[in-house]
Amino acid sequence: MFRRTSHIRMCAHGHICQDFPTGTCDVTCRGYNDEILSMNHSQTLCNFTSDMWNDGDFKTLKDCLQDMDLLKFLPLDNNLNWGWKITVDGYFLPDYPENLKQKRPNIPILLDLVQLQPNISDIIVNIYASHYRNDSDHLYWLKSVVDAFTGAAFTAFTARDVDFYLESNNTNVYLYEYTWQTRLGYSLYPGGWDPTFHGQESFYIWLSTELWNTTTLNFTVTPTDYELIDIFGEAWSNFVKFGNPSPDGKWRPTINKDIKEYYEIGVTQGMRHGYRLVDQW
Structure with a gap:
């Protein structure tokens, strides 16, 4: 969070x-809740199966989601009380807070x-x-x-x-x-x-x-x-x-x-x- x-x-x-x-928090705090949600949403929105997810080729999923109307996918999060965990991805969040503190x-x-x-x-x-x-x-x-x-x-x-x-x-x-x-x-x-x-x-x-x-x-x-x-x-x-x-x-x-x-x-x-x-x- x-x-x-x-x-x-x-x-x-x-x-x-x-x-x-x-x-x-990292994955030890939230478990794999976000990954499971992502897989389920991908299946619902784009028929992107768990096998396709595990294969690691997400181009098809990206193409499906790229221009999707947000009103189609936002309702899936209606019951998501805590939101999505921010991921250390090198873009929005480059590192964990305990490391970033040295750069603030x-x-x-x-x-x-x-x-x-x-x-x-x-x-x-x-x-x-x-x-x-x-x-x-x-x-x-x-x-x-x-x-x-x-x-x-x-x-x-x-x-x-x-x-x-x-x-x-x-x-x-x-x-x-x-x-x-x-x-x-x-x-x-x-x-x-x-x-x-x-x-x-x-x-x-x-x-x-x-x-x-x-x-x-x-x-x-x-x-x-x-x-x-x-x-x-x-x-x-x-x-x-x-x-x-x-x-x-x-x-x-x-x-x-x-x-x-x-x-x-x-x-x-x-x-x-x-x-x-x-x-x-």
Whole structure:
């Protein structure tokens, strides 16, 4: 997987990446899922059999797909939740991230994730959950799964990417965590639980007219929501202009892989230590 969601590239000046990490998965992570999908799609679209695939002569397949209407093949991916794994092919991706890190320019970098990503997954949660918890405590186990999923699918990769930058002596890496449980775009969770959710911080950056008008009419906007508009707007503007989200020094760069300094943006703001360290074991 590679980065997605709210990429803002500012030429050689800086790079903002929000809410999705760089994954360093290879075939050991995804298995041969993509190859099987490719074979099946080739059979469906071009009658390109598995024997033809194994023979390794793809000219017939290329000729079939070259000018095909995308509306014919896109529906085949409707149930593909995770997308296709990017392949190290020497064209789009010339090498693995752990090797490419040595070639990346030391431009200012701004990375973030929200505190929790509430999606249900069957990921093992041994290091997050007590072995002695009552099996009927469903909310506890839901929180544990969400916490594990957040680390496994998001924050662990972001933290690894921070390490890559620091190993290349980049002194302008700014990491933050969004922690405010807003009612904007709110979903009702059980037991009074109020997690942050995927992409939530974008509400304060892009200011969707539909979202804000609806929530304002429903009286769900709070003073903290308005405060965060100013915080995000000022930090992003400063980063674009100066390569530093906080020229006054309140938000300092991450300089230590073990301490993982980061800036919290929520009901309170400030520098913190220990960015999701358990996710990096």
